[in-house]
Amino acid sequence: MLMTPLARTLHAHCFHSVIPQALQFGTGLIVDLSPSSDLWRNVTTNHSFADEIVRQAEAIDAVIVIGRYAEQRLIYQDKANFSDSKNRTVHMGIDLGVAALTPVFAPIEGTVHSIANHQGDGDYGPTIILRHQLEGMTFFTLYGHLHQAAHTMLNVGDMISEGEQFTAIGTTAENGGWAPHLHLQIIENMGSKTNDYIGVVDPAELVFYRNNCPNPNLILKRNDLD
Structure with a gap:
């Protein structure tokens, strides 16, 4: 797939880590949650896919669990948030599974x-969206599944410096019911959206969303995600 001008610019830029470097670039379990994944062979009534991910991560001493960009998943359909949108199955961010309260840093001012x-x-x-300028281009980064108490002093319009901690990873009790992780997504054009942006899309609309939401690894720069 050809890179958009924004994607090319992000690819060439060096960003600050989004979480502590030892985690962002440490030993990672890259999870395959697609319908054909071998992971599902080990899922039972008493052993959920989340349990299986923990088992696999412990087996390789992973310090981070990573969920893939543009991956089709069928894990959302039993969630209330997806009750009226069963066709939404493609994940448009990258998930960084680390412990709750792990700090989150701005990759760029x-x-x-x-x-x-x-x-x-x-x-x-809890969700924060930052607006950035880079080489004359405007883009946004979305951070989902956060710890509400970590950014209570933050206000819309505040300037965040590159490398500044501005929030932290949330707990399962506050993050929509998921295991603690950061959903990182890049958005070129917010359209009519203000404090939210779709993170799981209908495959029929994937061409548009892949162009508008380029791969977050353009910021993370993990070699094993290319």
Whole structure:
């Protein structure tokens, strides 16, 4: 797939780590949650896919569990947040599975575009969107499944310096019911959206969303995700 101008610019830029470097670039379990994954062979009534991910991560001493970009998943359909959108199955961010309260840093200078708390079952939970400028281009980064108490002093319009901690990873109790992780997503054009942006899309709309939401690994730069 050809890179958009924004994707080419992000690819060439060196960003600050989004979580502590030892985690972002440490030994990782890259999870395959697609319908054909071997992971599902080990899922039973008493051993969920989340349990299986923990087992696999422990087996390789992984310090981070990574969920893939543009991956089709069927794990959302029993969540209330997806009750009226069963065709939404393709994940448009990268998930960084680390412990709750892990700090989250700005990869590049930006301003706080929005702060929200989407508390539906399966939703983002506490969410921040930053607005950035890079080589004359505007883009946004979305951070979902956050710890609400970590950014209570933050306001829309605040300037966040590159490398500044501005929030932290949330707990399962507050993050929409998921295991603690950060959903990182890049958005070129927010359209009519303000404090939210779709993170799981209908495959029929994938061409549009792949162009508007390029691979977050353009920021993370893990070699094993290319």
